[in-house]
Amino acid sequence: MTHPLDTIFAALSDPTRRAILAMLLEDDMAVTDVAEPFQTSLAAISKHLHVLAQAGLITQERRGRVKWCKLDPDALREASVWMQGFGQMEALDLDGFERFLAAELGDG
Amino acid sequence: MTHPLDTIFAALSDPTRRAILAMLLEDDMAVTDVAEPFQTSLAAISKHLHVLAQAGLITQERRGRVKWCKLDPDALREASVWMQGFGQMEALDLDGFERFLAAELGDG
DNA sequence: TATATATTCAACCATATGGTTGACCTTTAA
DNA sequence: TTAAAGGTCAACCATATGGTTGAATATATA
Numbered sequence: 485m486t487h488p489l490d491t492i493f494a495a496l497s498d499p500t501r502r503a504i505l506a507m508l509l510e511d512d513m514a515v516t517d518v519a520e521p522f523q524t525s526l527a528a529i530s531k532h533l534h535v536l537a538q539a540g541l542i543t544q545e546r547r548g549r550v551k552w553c554k555l556d557p558d559a560l561r562e563a564s565v566w567m568q569g570f571g572q573m574e575a576l577d578l579d580g581f582e583r584f585l586a587a588e589l590g591d592g
Numbered sequence: 593m594t595h596p597l598d599t600i601f602a603a604l605s606d607p608t609r610r611a612i613l614a615m616l617l618e619d620d621m622a623v624t625d626v627a628e629p630f631q632t633s634l635a636a637i638s639k640h641l642h643v644l645a646q647a648g649l650i651t652q653e654r655r656g657r658v659k660w661c662k663l664d665p666d667a668l669r670e671a672s673v674w675m676q677g678f679g680q681m682e683a684l685d686l687d688g689f690e691r692f693l694a695a696e697l698g699d700g
Numbered sequence: 701t702a703t704a705t706a707t708t709c710a711a712c713c714a715t716a717t718g719g720t721t722g723a724c725c726t727t728t729a730a
Numbered sequence: 731t732t733a734a735a736g737g738t739c740a741a742c743c744a745t746a747t748g749g750t751t752g753a754a755t756a757t758a759t760a
Binding site (some may be wrong): 530 | 704706707708709
């Protein structure tokens with residue numbers, strides 16, 4: 485009976501989880517590697533990843549004994565859409581992203 | 593020691609509080625009027641409003657015995673900005689950007 | 701086969717959250 | 731001056747959250 489946005493925003497409210505999302509922005513990662521830069525236990529990170537997966541912010545796929553974590557922007561978009569409903573801020577600026585990216589790649 | 597985004601996202605994670613924000617989008621309201629459509633007690637709504645104010649999502653101004661609640665989109669914008677780049681805009685992680693963009697455009 | 705690696709599970713702890721009720725303070729109105 | 735209206739505060743309760751540790755599971759390697 486809880487709205488998806490409840491879970492999504494709750495997941496985003498923890499700094500460790502936001503840091504994990506930022507890490508996953510760079511590349512898919514195994515659970516152990518996600519945990520490496522943090523002071524907390526592996527079990528705690530495993531829980532954080534579960535929260536992120538429940539919120540739909542990441543997906544996890546097991547290959548062998550390694551569980552790979554991958555960013556899934558769908559949930560983030562859902563939250564962004566809700567925020568845009570307030571009409572008081574810029575929309576997720578995909579065109580801007582694209583232009584930015586093209587420019588960077590062009591003279592990089 | 594807590595990041596503003598912790599407080600903002602936590603505030604947004606509750607459906608009652610999101611409903612309150614939506615109500616305030618239409619007009620400024622007194623605490624009692626905010627509470628009216630909800631089943632919960634006035635005290636509970638008062639707490640919710642305090643959480644929203646702490647997060648910077650609303651401002652409150654007392655006039656006489658009435659406390660007026662007003663939407664303040666700054667905090668929402670802050671959260672929105674984070675979402676647009678996962679806080680990694682400055683990192684110029686082009687591979688990450690590209691994947692993020694591909695995912696966004698792919699099923700958006 | 702034995703051992704190391706990758707990850708989760710279970711039990712526990714401290715603190716936070718959202719709710720309640722009743723008392724309380726302040727301002728307005730009778 | 732008395733009463734009502736607008737809000738908050740304090741104490742309490744149940745549940746959720748984030749952390750720990752140690753055991754358990756499954757897969758890979760020697």
